[in-house]
Amino acid sequence: MALAVGIRGLTRSLLRPWVRVPGPARGRTEPAAGGGDGVRCFGSPRVLVEPDPAAGFAVMKMRNPPVNSLSLEFLTELLISLEKLESDKAFHAIILTSDCPGIFSAGLDLMEMCGRDPTHYAEYWKAVQELWLRFYLSHLVVISAINGVNAAGGCLLALSCDYRVLADNPKYAMGLNETLLGIIAPFWFKDTLVNTVGHRTAERALQLGLLFPPAEALQVGMVDKVVPEDQVLSAARSELAQWLAIPGHARQLTKSLMRKPTADRLLKERDADIQNFVRFISRDAIQKALRVYLEKLKQKKT
Numbered sequence: 001m002a003l004a005v006g007i008r009g010l011t012r013s014l015l016r017p018w019v020r021v022p023g024p025a026r027g028r029t030e031p032a033a034g035g036g037d038g039v040r041c042f043g044s045p046r047v048l049v050e051p052d053p054a055a056g057f058a059v060m061k062m063r064n065p066p067v068n069s070l071s072l073e074f075l076t077e078l079l080i081s082l083e084k085l086e087s088d089k090a091f092h093a094i095i096l097t098s099d100c101p102g103i104f105s106a107g108l109d110l111m112e113m114c115g116r117d118p119t120h121y122a123e124y125w126k127a128v129q130e131l132w133l134r135f136y137l138s139h140l141v142v143i144s145a146i147n148g149v150n151a152a153g154g155c156l157l158a159l160s161c162d163y164r165v166l167a168d169n170p171k172y173a174m175g176l177n178e179t180l181l182g183i184i185a186p187f188w189f190k191d192t193l194v195n196t197v198g199h200r201t202a203e204r205a206l207q208l209g210l211l212f213p214p215a216e217a218l219q220v221g222m223v224d225k226v227v228p229e230d231q232v233l234s235a236a237r238s239e240l241a242q243w244l245a246i247p248g249h250a251r252q253l254t255k256s257l258m259r260k261p262t263a264d265r266l267l268k269e270r271d272a273d274i275q276n277f278v279r280f281i282s283r284d285a286i287q288k289a290l291r292v293y294l295e296k297l298k299q300k301k302t
């Protein structure tokens with residue numbers, strides 16, 4: 001499937017395949033994928049890819065500091081990295097994690113949804129849809145190693161993976177907290193959550209905008225495993241072994257069987273969903289609510 005997102009604003013370096021990057025923006029918590037010498041890291045300014053082709057997987061590290069908010073450029077870089085790995089037969093799996101200490105992702109970038117024009121909102125929303133569709137339906141095994149707080153759009157990204165490992169730190173809450181901002185999780189966010197935790201838990205979580213700390217996230221099934229913080233990557237790697245032992249075609253077809261009906265709902269209504277988003281986000285009341293929320297985030301510091 002070709003990338004369908006706009007590439008306006010992409011840097012020239014991003015358009016070059018597999019740009020060699022100097023290293024993570026911030027300190028590492030655990031060793032790179034293969035761990036061995038000679039492992040070359042690739043990626044783009046905001047996505048560091050640590051490939052381990054011999055083991056058949058790559059670690060994809062999100063590094064859009066300070067909070068890995070999903071800006072249009074960052075979304076596009078994530079999509080390009082995913083497509084690169086998907087089109088290389090050496091790779092059967094990805095571990096998705098963060099390079100920003102204490103933060104997996106703060107979700108969609110509020111600056112992309114505030115004070116911009118309808119054309120921008122439409123372009124942005126199309127990229128958000130694409131990110132979900134591509135991760136949700138990827139033929140690769142995708143495991144998220146969640147090493148920080150994980151809100152709204154970031155939580156959706158983790159829910160789109162096949163398996164979630166969460167670091168055991170009470171600060172690392174995760175959930176779809178849209179209602180706290182005065183906005184609504186779209187139907188495909190809701191469907192993804194329902195498919196993961198069931199209808200009743202999703203209903204309560206979505207209405208109340210709940211962010212679940214690790215023990216509760218595990219209890220409701222939002223994550224599959226909670227491990228000590230320094231073991232989140234190694235636990236994801238160990239889990240991967242079980243997934244990679246299954247014949248690839250059988251696992252992929254089963255994944256598609258489980259997920260395609262949910263993805264098809266959006267694919268059938270994609271343009272209408274974009275129009276709904278543009279109408280909704282352009283409302284004065286919604287713009288005001290987002291500005292107030294952003295202001296609260298900034299005031300928290302003073």
Ligand SMILES: CCCCCCCC/C=C\CC(=O)SCCNC(=O)CCNC(=O)[C@H](O)C(C)(C)COP(=O)(O)OP(=O)(O)OC[C@H]1O[C@@H](n2cnc3c(N)ncnc32)[C@H](O)[C@@H]1OP(=O)(O)O
Pocket residue numbers: 066067069103105106107108109110111149151152153154177178181183184185186276277280294297298300301
């Ligand atoms: C009909 C269809 C309707 C469709 C409706 C729309 C559906 C939209 C769906 C999803 C929406 C989202 O994903 S909205 C984003 C929700 N995210 C959050 O609520 C998290 C907000 N952030 C935080 O709570 C905190 O930042 C943090 C806990 C993640 C980290 O805290 P910390 O103290 O470490 O950092 P700061 O709070 O000081 O933040 C640093 C810096 O980043 C800015 N920031 C934070 N989050 C965002 C964001 N999501 N987008 C843009 N910018 C963000 C924050 O303001 C600080 O900026 P300054 O340094 O300039 O002050």
